[in-house]
Amino acid sequence: MKNKIIELKQRPTGKPSLNDFEFTEEDMPQPKDGELLLQTKYVSVDPYLRGRMRDEKSYIPPFEIGKPLESGIIAEVVESNNSNFKKGDFVNGMLQWKQFQTSNGNGLNKVDRKNAPLKAYLGVLGLTGLTAYLGLEKIGKLQKGETLLVSGAAGAVGSVAGQIGKIKGCRVVGIAGSEEKIDQIKEKFSFDAAINYKTTSNMKKAIETACPNGVDVYFDNVGGEILDAALVNMNKFGRVINCGAISLYNKTETQTGPRVEPLLIKNSILMQGFIVRDFVKDFGPAQKQLGKWMEDDKLNYLETVVEGFDSIPQAFIDLFNGKNKGKMIVVV
Amino acid sequence: MKNKIIELKQRPTGKPSLNDFEFTEEDMPQPKDGELLLQTKYVSVDPYLRGRMRDEKSYIPPFEIGKPLESGIIAEVVESNNSNFKKGDFVNGMLQWKQFQTSNGNGLNKVDRKNAPLKAYLGVLGLTGLTAYLGLEKIGKLQKGETLLVSGAAGAVGSVAGQIGKIKGCRVVGIAGSEEKIDQIKEKFSFDAAINYKTTSNMKKAIETACPNGVDVYFDNVGGEILDAALVNMNKFGRVINCGAISLYNKTETQTGPRVEPLLIKNSILMQGFIVRDFVKDFGPAQKQLGKWMEDDKLNYLETVVEGFDSIPQAFIDLFNGKNKGKMIVVV
Known part of the structure; x- marks a missing residue:
């Protein structure tokens, strides 16, 4: 079985188009000692990613041509060689546009499907x-x-x-x-x-x-x-x-x-x-307050959900056509 | 003896010119009970006054056509019917472009020529x-x-x-x-x-x-x-x-x-x-710090001093020709 990847083919000029993205494949990644194997479940596509497609200094480094894109992703742990995570856990983090990928667990947060739908962690709780x-x-x-x-x-x-x-x-x-x-x-x-x-x-x-x-x-x-x-x-x-x-x-x-x-x-x-x-240190109390408002039914949210790994580039492009209502999410 | 006044004749378009100002005269003002008679000594002319010559809502009301202009002025108390001030005191305040004027003392601060030259209160201490x-x-x-x-x-x-x-x-x-x-x-x-x-x-x-x-x-x-x-x-x-x-x-x-x-x-x-x-409540400690630095010779300042009440409009216009070095002050 091969692993699908979406890479930046060229830097968009003006509005991004499908030609700016490349689908490639690689051998299935194998987690080393201390690593996890993650399966991508929900992919967040966001307007700010357009900025990273430009070759200029900004608050995060630009995407590189011929390398996988990345965004906020909810993934399932399908194999774990890391004692902090176990098979079946769901995690949230800045991950690559790949069906499967390995990670050492740094920068990943476990998310609990009991408190809110998993997708909410890419939006109102993310x-x-x-x-x-x-x-x-x-x-x-x-x-x-x-x-x-x-x-x-x-x-x-x-x-x-x-x-x-x-x-x-x-x-x-x-x-x-x-x-x-x-x-x-x-x-x-x-x-x-x-x-x-x-x-x-x-x-x-x-x-x-x-x-x-x-x-x-x-x-x-x-x-x-x-x-x-x-x-x-x-x-x-x-x-x-x-x-x-x-x-x-x-x-x-x-x-x-x-x-x-x-x-x-x-x-x-x-x-x-x-x-x-810039305010990572304030995320904890902020998430707590947002979670409380969710529980109390004070925060409504809308999602536009698109299906399939192959739909990720088009979902991103559609942000600039105003096609989303609320958070745009791709379910893989 | 008549009292000289400088009024706004018309609102400038573009760079102000002498035609925008009118010299007029009035009878010498007489201080009523509780009032002072002030003689203008030093007049501050500043770029922000240009904004007040426009007829638009801003942080202070616009100047009115046919009314005296005003700016920061150091004046001498030449007559006092107000127990808070005595003849010979010097005061600093937002005053009109008149040789003499009356005031009830509101908004005036006494300035002490022992601590610094009087003009400094229009500039580095003002x-x-x-x-x-x-x-x-x-x-x-x-x-x-x-x-x-x-x-x-x-x-x-x-x-x-x-x-x-x-x-x-x-x-x-x-x-x-x-x-x-x-x-x-x-x-x-x-x-x-x-x-x-x-x-x-x-x-x-x-x-x-x-x-x-x-x-x-x-x-x-x-x-x-x-x-x-x-x-x-x-x-x-x-x-x-x-x-x-x-x-x-x-x-x-x-x-x-x-x-x-x-x-x-x-x-x-x-x-x-x-x-x-916007920060009037912070003026006290700020003036104290500036005064301390002055005493310690840590603050140099430049003044461009122009002489004569009649020179006030030209001194103001010259701000926009870059003719001043440091604070532009008219000595009356």
Whole structure:
């Protein structure tokens, strides 16, 4: 039996396409002493992976051409030569896009299917939930009674951020790109209002109307023109969590926009780039709080589940077509 | 005897000119019960006043057409009907551009000519010194061993910011617009290196060379393209103090530039607008520290002193021609 692998064939220019990925095979890996053999079960595909496909210095090294891609994966331990794990355990970690792989166990967390569905550990209890929670906590410093604006609001991070805003007693307004998403934001995630940016000609005015007391915290997953429109609506001492810029990820040239510094000065606004990995030491208490809210039925989430190992590249590409609702997960 | 007044005649478009100001006269003001009569001695003219000449909502209300302008002024009490002040006292406050004016004493601070020259209370011991100190303290959180980059480095705020950086044990690099200023930055203010942006074609590269360990804190007084060049040189967790944007103040249209959000995310960079008035409660300890450094001869400062009440508008206009070295002050 051969082991299937997905490698980066070439660096995408603009929006990624299937041609940028290569399927290859290798002999089945054998775990050495102290190692595990893992079988991939659930694969998380996320917009930030687009950044790692570029050959530039960033917070994690870029993917290499001709090498396997990797992302957050839930795998089952099918063989163990490591006393910390036993056959049948499920683990969560940054793993390669392979059907089977070996690991020495470093960086893997055991996950318990009794507490929540396994897939939840890739989403609301995983990096996306932690991103929403810690972004609001560490940069947003969201306070009861404030107004929270969220872009990419139907997405895996945005939907959790908005719900945390409601738990904290804030007015929460979401921005998304379809009527179906707008309905979900309001009904499933209990946002107070939602704006469909695809059918709104004047975003600045739409945000002003939806946020009658201005915007105190803006959780930004998209960047670009929606960020511009949010910035002019920020209150004195407003905080912008620059968590993502999906509207710019596939652009091949440097994008320009209105200069932000006059607005920042005028209203003492803070903008800060946020990478959840900077706060690894806070993951424990954050996961506990998210788990508690899950138990209490205070956090809803959406998943778009795609089947089959071979579907991983297309599922990733579809993120940039807005095809996912909530977390995009591939079940192998 | 008549009292001279300088009013805003019209809102400037682009760079302010003498036509935007009107000299008028009024009868000599008479202090009522509880009031003082003040004679203007030293007038501070500052770039931020340009913002107040615009008719837009900001952190202080705009100047009104046909009304006197105002700025930081040191005045002598020439008559007092207020027991908190006596004839011969000197006071510092936000006062009108009049030769004489009355006041009920609110918002005025007595200044002592024994501790420092009176003019110093408009500069290194006044709002500009406080701006440098509190900007670094509250937003920059500058640490020993880090690299501090300062634009407008020969100016009233920039020169103090750089010297505080040296006191804190940092590598300090300044940016300014003439060889004379470059010499002052290095010799009088002890910066480690300085860049003349007017004779440098590639600012990004020049900053990279002057800051071999990257930039940890950027104290920005100018905005625009110099900010762009600084941002690409910021280290992980870098902090930008957006204190001023003099390069944009006289522009009549919204300026565009490279979008900042991808850079902020890539390196977890913080940018924050800074207005010293947001930190009034911290002025006391900050002034004490600045005064101590003055006494210990650790803070040098430059002044450009212009004479005569009638010179106030031209002195203000000359700020935008780069004619001042350090604090621009008019002695009446």
